[in-house]
Amino acid sequence: MEKFDVHILGCGSALPTTRHFPTSQVVNLRDKLFMIDCGEGTQMQFRRSKLKFSRLNHIFISHLHGDHCFGLPGLISTFGMLGRTAELCIHAHKDMSKYLDPVLDYFCQHLPYKVTLIPFGTKKPELIYEDRSLTVTTIPLKHRVPCCGFLFEEKAERNHIIRDMIDFYQVPVSQMNRIKNGEDFITPEGEVVPNSRLTIPATPPRRYAYCSDTIYTEKIVDQIQGVDLLFHEATFTQAELPRAKETYHTTARQAAQIALTANVKKLLLGHFSARYEDDLIFLQEAKEIFPVCQLAKEGLYINI
Amino acid sequence: MEKFDVHILGCGSALPTTRHFPTSQVVNLRDKLFMIDCGEGTQMQFRRSKLKFSRLNHIFISHLHGDHCFGLPGLISTFGMLGRTAELCIHAHKDMSKYLDPVLDYFCQHLPYKVTLIPFGTKKPELIYEDRSLTVTTIPLKHRVPCCGFLFEEKAERNHIIRDMIDFYQVPVSQMNRIKNGEDFITPEGEVVPNSRLTIPATPPRRYAYCSDTIYTEKIVDQIQGVDLLFHEATFTQAELPRAKETYHTTARQAAQIALTANVKKLLLGHFSARYEDDLIFLQEAKEIFPVCQLAKEGLYINI
Numbered sequence: 001m002e003k004f005d006v007h008i009l010g011c012g013s014a015l016p017t018t019r020h021f022p023t024s025q026v027v028n029l030r031d032k033l034f035m036i037d038c039g040e041g042t043q044m045q046f047r048r049s050k051l052k053f054s055r056l057n058h059i060f061i062s063h064l065h066g067d068h069c070f071g072l073p074g075l076i077s078t079f080g081m082l083g084r085t086a087e088l089c090i091h092a093h094k095d096m097s098k099y100l101d102p103v104l105d106y107f108c109q110h111l112p113y114k115v116t117l118i119p120f121g122t123k124k125p126e127l128i129y130e131d132r133s134l135t136v137t138t139i140p141l142k143h144r145v146p147c148c149g150f151l152f153e154e155k156a157e158r159n160h161i162i163r164d165m166i167d168f169y170q171v172p173v174s175q176m177n178r179i180k181n182g183e184d185f186i187t188p189e190g191e192v193v194p195n196s197r198l199t200i201p202a203t204p205p206r207r208y209a210y211c212s213d214t215i216y217t218e219k220i221v222d223q224i225q226g227v228d229l230l231f232h233e234a235t236f237t238q239a240e241l242p243r244a245k246e247t248y249h250t251t252a253r254q255a256a257q258i259a260l261t262a263n264v265k266k267l268l269l270g271h272f273s274a275r276y277e278d279d280l281i282f283l284q285e286a287k288e289i290f291p292v293c294q295l296a297k298e299g300l301y302i303n304i
Numbered sequence: 305m306e307k308f309d310v311h312i313l314g315c316g317s318a319l320p321t322t323r324h325f326p327t328s329q330v331v332n333l334r335d336k337l338f339m340i341d342c343g344e345g346t347q348m349q350f351r352r353s354k355l356k357f358s359r360l361n362h363i364f365i366s367h368l369h370g371d372h373c374f375g376l377p378g379l380i381s382t383f384g385m386l387g388r389t390a391e392l393c394i395h396a397h398k399d400m401s402k403y404l405d406p407v408l409d410y411f412c413q414h415l416p417y418k419v420t421l422i423p424f425g426t427k428k429p430e431l432i433y434e435d436r437s438l439t440v441t442t443i444p445l446k447h448r449v450p451c452c453g454f455l456f457e458e459k460a461e462r463n464h465i466i467r468d469m470i471d472f473y474q475v476p477v478s479q480m481n482r483i484k485n486g487e488d489f490i491t492p493e494g495e496v497v498p499n500s501r502l503t504i505p506a507t508p509p510r511r512y513a514y515c516s517d518t519i520y521t522e523k524i525v526d527q528i529q530g531v532d533l534l535f536h537e538a539t540f541t542q543a544e545l546p547r548a549k550e551t552y553h554t555t556a557r558q559a560a561q562i563a564l565t566a567n568v569k570k571l572l573l574g575h576f577s578a579r580y581e582d583d584l585i586f587l588q589e590a591k592e593i594f595p596v597c598q599l600a601k602e603g604l605y606i607n608i
Binding site: 014015016017018021022040041043044047048064065066067070071073074077078081082095098099102103106107 | 318319320321322325326344345347348351352368369370371374375377378381382385386399402403406407410411
């Protein structure tokens with residue numbers, strides 16, 4: 001199966017601790033890298049991950065709070081010093097330019113590559129990236145500032161042909177595309193060979209949903225229905241529900257409820273508040289509702 | 305002796321590695337903290353150091369390259385979230401406002417404390433901080449952009465009186481200030497009691513010089529003559545001398561030469577280029593010229 005990994009570079013919240021860096025992740029799909037959020041220290045964590053800097057061409061920023069974007073100037077500068085020439089696309093709310101333009105103007109005047117800001121709206125899902133094997137769509141969230149999660153969806157592969165059967169039935173090359181697309185084969189004698197005898201189905205496309213930062217909202221459920229992996233923020237435990245509501249964050253219990261309602265295959269919790277000494281409390285709370293659950297931590301990677 | 309420590313938070317250069325954070329240090333004089341430079345990740349390293357955030361009121365930025373100041377937005381935001389109310393003074397080149405003002409305007413509109421930029425010139429030494437026990441003076445350096453080091457100097461303490469002798473000679477309270485300042489005591493009978501019989505000398509004032517980033521320049525020698533500790537950048541080894549000159553940096557051998565010429569008591573090397581796998585090469589090279597030499601590393605603190 002083709003590579004589809006999620007690497008956690010940081011999973012703390014606004015106040016970094018000695019255990020957690022602020023938010024950043026890298027999605028590795030077939031050795032193309034996609035970064036989600038870029039908190040302070042991301043470039044150091046990225047280097048620790050041993051992933052190749054040069055494979056990253058797109059960064060998606062969920063919202064303009066410092067713990068999700070203060071790592072961008074350092075990362076961009078470092079890429080320049082390493083002699084990068086390929087364009088780097090940063091997908092974010094339009095205000096990103098207010099933050100980044102002055103920094104780049106002052107510190108990165110002679111950058112050997114182009115940084116392109118690609119703004120997205122945050123009111124409704126938008127397709128913001130597409131290539132041969134992947135689409136990325138925004139997931140509108142509810143936070144104190146405009147904020148979106150991201151849905152990474154593999155494109156469906158075509159069926160794989162069974163070479164011996166193709167030879168046996170002497171399927172002409174001109175028919176191969178139709179066979180791969182699932183059509184039956186009709187022999188010159190009029191015999192119908194069902195597609196299932198000629199091909200094996202491709203692995204179903206996989207989906208990863210990243211949802212941070214957000215208050216509990218069931219509006220996202222339709223869009224993330226049945227994803228293979230859901231990363232959902234769990235800044236607080238249920239004991240701090242009032243604080244979660246006040247700051248537009250989610251509790252671990254609420255994150256598990258979303259996972260259950262959306263019938264996802266696996267839940268990954270993160271964006272932990274600095275107030276908790278031990279993250280296990282999030283896991284225990286979530287597992288009461290949704291057992292296929294794991295805690296994010298720096299250096300973790302999950303194969304989807 | 306009163307506390308006078310230097311804590312290394314980061315001692316790498318522009319490209320961070322898995323071993324080194326970019327530049328930041330904290331000087332702790334009698335539990336008042338003074339930060340020098342603030343590269344990305346400084347707030348995390350600061351937290352690891354166990355030093356108290358609330359004891360820091362002054363930050364000195366040597367120059368406006370990202371690896372010396374990209375940690376400021378995160379640090380300032382975090383202080384705000386922790387409810388800081390005391391003014392934070394940032395001493396830097398006047399262009400600091402071009403970088404910091406837009407960031408603070410966007411991300412820190414409701415900061416519960418005041419951030420004050422205090423610009424300094426970089427052409428000649430300027431006294432930029434003074435309190436009862438300390439002065440901080442800039443050390444003009446030669447780098448690709450305007451850049452200064454910093455000289456931390458304890459103020460001389462007055463002599464300590466020997467209580468028993470004061471009582472014995474019945475020195476009146478009105479004379480005590482003069483005695484502490486080193487004058488002799490003349491008894492009502494005209495007998496001269498030498499000051500050395502009445503007091504013990506205070507410990508001599510200590511001095512710490514921070515010199516980074518800079519090309520080799522002997523112009524700094526007079527100002528740092530005989531300091532107790534000299535931190536000097538050693539970005540390269542002598543084998544990379546052409547590269548050091550080209551980028552306005554210093555080799556380990558050159559840093560040792562400065563230490564020798566300035567007759568300092570101890571040399572601390574840092575700002576190591578990412579190209580070296582093992583920092584020991586800097587130490588070996590410097591020790592051939594100046595043996596009282598140590599390598600900076602993250603988490604190290606030195607008592608002066």
